[in-house]
Amino acid sequence: MADQGEVKLLKTWSSLFGLRVVWALKLKGIPYESVDEDLTNKSDLLLQYNPVHTKVPVLIHNGKPICESLVILEYIDETWSQNPPSLLPQDPIQRASARFWAKFMDEKALPSMWQAFTKKGREQEEGLASIAEKLKLLEAELEGKKFFGGEEIGIPDFALGWLVNLVPVFEEILGLKIVDEERHPSLSEWSRRISDIRVIEESWPPRDKLVTKWAAIRDHFLATARASSG
């Protein structure tokens, strides 16, 4: 294997975006140094390497930073193209489809989930209706396929990873079911398939810590909403 150079990943212990990059690096067998950030006290490293957004994840390859998780995933795939698996299909039409769905996960599905989780009352109902609609589309797209990319796991699957470990946490906190076997048989099967992958299984952030963290986040958003409505 050619010299990979120095790879560093800035993330947090719980970041769903950082987790995507961990999966890509581990699946491709790329050695890297992991740096967990405290976003309430951003390090000089983070501010230097992501001055535009000051967010994680940031991949630093031979001293050069790359930001935005989907951009990082494509960079990893192109730079370590000799390391299987490919994170995108070879066929250009299928690649376009994979990119389309990755965008959908981030721009449509995740914001709907965020609204359902951080709001209450009518706004929450709208969020729940929205995520239900997005899940229906995802369920239809997944039907008959092992992964969103086809036979192999790929970028759109990484983009939906939060469905597997975070949605059960949200369900516990909200006391609601968002994904279920009956309405979402393909997504449920896909979740099990994802969890069976060893490097993914060993990378999940601890569930109890996630419950504590996300319950606090919901409380914060509800308190802010109460304060601003007077």
Next chain:
Amino acid sequence: MEEVKLLGWWMSPFSRRVELALKLKGVGYEYIEQDLANKSQLLLEYNPVHKKVPVLVHNGKTMAESLVILEYIDETWPNNPILPRNPYEKAMARFWAQFIEEKCNGGLWKIMWCKDEEERGRLVEEASHCFRTLEGELKGNKFFGGDEIGMVDIAANFIGYWLGVVQEVSGMELVTRDKFPVLCKWMDEFVEHSVVKETLPPRDKLHAEFEARLGAPSWKY
């Protein structure tokens, strides 16, 4: 025999991005204008998820989302590349295209529809900051792509042309020559580019359309 079709709308900067990429690469295509108030069966069939333009059809296979389509075009017709070949520089281009979409265009959109004066003031300040950041990326070059237009320039087409019309209609003074001389110089170069010129909607028609729409409570389709 290559068959390329594009479902677009004359006013949409998104479908114009795709036209620009196809023209830059000399790819022949059939353009099918859509009536977004009255969406065609074709559009609903080809983009059932979003029901929006642009949709590119290549040899019967469809795809949607302009930035996704641009990547497909660059991979399929590699002449006159719009993305750098070096993976790091390519990642940078993708980062800035995303930034333009989310922060610049996203910010402008919120301002255009904000009815509350105080909130609009805050949004304008936020957007100014984003435009300052973007302006910094030109780094003395003619275009974001360097000497030639690239993906980032194409992604910035709304800023390059549509924004001027929006500012005229709304009286918004966000990107002005005195505040953003470098970005405005880029805008001049962009609209004067021989291929870009072919893809710009007629200014008077655009002006009239924005005038009619910006008075309304929300964007209709």
